[in-house]
Amino acid sequence: MKNVLSFEKIKQELVATIDEMREDIIRLASDMVKIPSVNPNYDGVVKEEVIGGEKNVQEFLKPIFEEICDEVDMWEVEAQRPNLVGMIKGAGNGKSLIFNGHIDVVPPGPNTDWKFEDPFSGRVEDGKLYGRGACDMKGGIAAQIMAAKALKKLGIQLKGDLLLETVVGEETMDHELGVTATVERGYKADAAIVSEPSGPPQSLAVVPVSPGVIRMHITVKGKTTHASVRREFIRAGGKHGEVGINAVEKGMYIVQALQQLEEEWGFTKTHDLFEPGHFSIHPGIIHGKSYDVDLPFVVSDYCTIQYAVWHHPLESFEEVKAEILAHVDRAVQNDLWLRNHPPEIEFLLHWPAFNVPTDHPIVQATSRAHEEATGEEAVIHGFAAVADAAFLNAKGIPSIIYGPGSILVAHAANEYVLVEDLIKATKTYALTALEWCDMEEMQ
Numbered sequence: 447m448k449n450v451l452s453f454e455k456i457k458q459e460l461v462a463t464i465d466e467m468r469e470d471i472i473r474l475a476s477d478m479v480k481i482p483s484v485n486p487n488y489d490g491v492v493k494e495e496v497i498g499g500e501k502n503v504q505e506f507l508k509p510i511f512e513e514i515c516d517e518v519d520m521w522e523v524e525a526q527r528p529n530l531v532g533m534i535k536g537a538g539n540g541k542s543l544i545f546n547g548h549i550d551v552v553p554p555g556p557n558t559d560w561k562f563e564d565p566f567s568g569r570v571e572d573g574k575l576y577g578r579g580a581c582d583m584k585g586g587i588a589a590q591i592m593a594a595k596a597l598k599k600l601g602i603q604l605k606g607d608l609l610l611e612t613v614v615g616e617e618t619m620d621h622e623l624g625v626t627a628t629v630e631r632g633y634k635a636d637a638a639i640v641s642e643p644s645g646p647p648q649s650l651a652v653v654p655v656s657p658g659v660i661r662m663h664i665t666v667k668g669k670t671t672h673a674s675v676r677r678e679f680i681r682a683g684g685k686h687g688e689v690g691i692n693a694v695e696k697g698m699y700i701v702q703a704l705q706q707l708e709e710e711w712g713f714t715k716t717h718d719l720f721e722p723g724h725f726s727i728h729p730g731i732i733h734g735k736s737y738d739v740d741l742p743f744v745v746s747d748y749c750t751i752q753y754a755v756w757h758h759p760l761e762s763f764e765e766v767k768a769e770i771l772a773h774v775d776r777a778v779q780n781d782l783w784l785r786n787h788p789p790e791i792e793f794l795l796h797w798p799a800f801n802v803p804t805d806h807p808i809v810q811a812t813s814r815a816h817e818e819a820t821g822e823e824a825v826i827h828g829f830a831a832v833a834d835a836a837f838l839n840a841k842g843i844p845s846i847i848y849g850p851g852s853i854l855v856a857h858a859a860n861e862y863v864l865v866e867d868l869i870k871a872t873k874t875y876a877l878t879a880l881e882w883c884d885m886e887e888m889q
Contacts, residue, residue: 456602456885457818457877463596464873471868472575474510475588476568478549479577481506485550485617486527497526500614503549503584504530507591507612514594515610521631523623524614531633532610534594540605540884544638544843545594545875547587548616548624548834551579552857559859574862581851585863586641586871587612589850593875606883609633616834619797625834629841637808637844637882639875640835643851647721648825649867650816650874653847654809655719656829656836658799660755660766663792664700664774666784668693670736670747679745690745691783694734697749700789701729703777704753707770715758719804719828727770728754759799759828767793797832800839802846812848812878819873848874 464471483499484491504520507530511518515532522528536542554565562569565578575585594610611633613624621627644651671679671690678684679691704727712723734749757766771791778784802809804826813824829835830853838845850867 456600457880459600460596460602460876460880461819461873463600464592464869464876467592467596467872468869471588471592471872472570472865474592475575475580475585475863475868476570477506478503478584478588479568479575479580480566482566483549483551483579484553485615487615487618487620488553491553500550501526501528504528504612510591511610514591514598519631523627527614527623529614529624529628530612531628531631534598534604534608534610536604536606536608536883537886538605541637541882542607542609542635543879543882544609544611544633544635544838544845545590545641546611546613546625546638546834546838546845547583547590547641548614549584549587549612550614550617551582552617554578555859561860570865573865575865575868576860576862578861580861581643581863582853582856582861583642583849583851585851585868586643586849589868589871590639590641590875593872593879596872596876597879602880603886604879604883605885607635608879608883609635613834619795621834621837625837626841629838629843634841635843638835638838638846639808639812639878640833640838640845640847641849641871642829642833642835642847643853643856643863644827644829644847644849645852646830646854647827649850649852649864650820650848650870651825651827652809652813652816653827653829654802654804654806655717655759656799656832656847657720657725657756657759658761658763658766659797659832660753660757660763660793661795662753662755662770663750663794664697664753665748665750665790666693666696666700667787668696668745668747668749671745673743673745676745687783693746693749696781696784697732697734697751699781699784700774700777701732701751703774704729704770707773717758717828719826724756724828724830725758726756728756730754757799759801763796763798798836798840799832800836800845802839802844806844808844808846808882811881812846812874815874815877815881816848818877820870
């Protein structure tokens with residue numbers, strides 16, 4: 447009779463194998479970072495200058511997928527922007543699992559802002575791997591791929607299917623080109639882990655919930671005139687709107703009104719998995735002037751404020767929209783000019799929240815795997831931002847986030863991921879797949 451290897455022994459061997467693969471894990475993450483893949487639909491990007499970068503990453507990854515997976519599929523919804531899916535077929539009678547990540551990155555900004563004066567250096571220094579996309583999220587993708595490779599290296603046959611997905615379009619919410627396209631192509635599973643950087647509060651938190659985010663524009667109209675007659679429209683006894691109105695100041699009035707609502711949210715919008723005050727109304731861009739003259743000597747006749755509204759995961763878009771509109775209307779009624787010239791409010795985008803119960807089996811399996819892989823207690827926390835997990839959940843696939851890195855550095859110059867977190871994440875992914883998908887007995 448052959449001795450059946452214990453499950454615990456298999457897990458120990460899997461962790462040891464990943465330790466032996468350390469340099470390969472770092473190299474894969476670094477090589478991916480070195481391939482620029484700026485999202486061509488990002489505001490301010492010249493599409494012709496960056497299109498094809500995502501394809502270069504996928505073509506680099508495709509032979510690696512082919513080495514690991516039983517089936518590999520690469521296809522494009524938009525030209526030169528392919529998705530890549532690899533399937534490791536299970537033996538049967540096990541739960542299936544998706545490892546998902548996006549390979550598009552945000553623009554890097556000036557080279558001079560970066561260490562080594564190269565946003566795509568992929569260099570390692572003092573335990574950090576640097577470069578645009580290092581933590582958001584090529585490091586996490588590399589860890590997921592190498593977790594699958596470690597399972598294959600040990601000859602482990604999972605019972606359930608394991609899918610590797612690298613998709614495009616996440617940074618601009620073009621999910622129809624990326625993650626949603628994978629589901630519509632037939633790639634579904636019993637659960638998914640998206641390898642977004644899950645810090646703060648710490649790297650490698652287990653994240654079952656995110657806020658939603660709304661892009662909102664508010665435009666206030668004024669009345670242009672010469673700036674020297676300012677007293678007429680701000681002082682008692684002046685002619686007010688008969689002469690002119692500074693749209694920038696009326697815009698500031700709206701900003702202050704929404705800051706009051708934001709302060710209220712700090713008390714009224716609470717969630718056990720988010721820090722107090724996380725849900726916010728952020729005035730990200732303010733632009734105002736005269737339509738004809740870009741000088742301060744002319745009173746501005748328009749002001750547009752572009753907002754990012756981060757809302758509670760249990761509230762709908764319609765609920766949040768109604769609350770904001772009602773608050774702005776109350777402020778408008780208290781202003782002499784705005785009562786007769788109300789602002790125009792546009793809701794341009796809504797990225798939905800997702801919410802997986804903390805006692806869901808995929809949350810618990812990932813938490814156990816993290817503790818075994820790292821020797822540290824798992825922290826279950828809300829995601830600071832939004833991610834493709836929302837669209838997987840919307841398609842009926844319970845999906846959480848777990849990945850190396852922190853959003854605090856994700857879109858910044860000198861973005862980095864800790865090398866040790868890459869290794870820990872690889873171990874956690876492999877151990878999660880082993881438990882979730884189960885395995886055939888090894889002799």
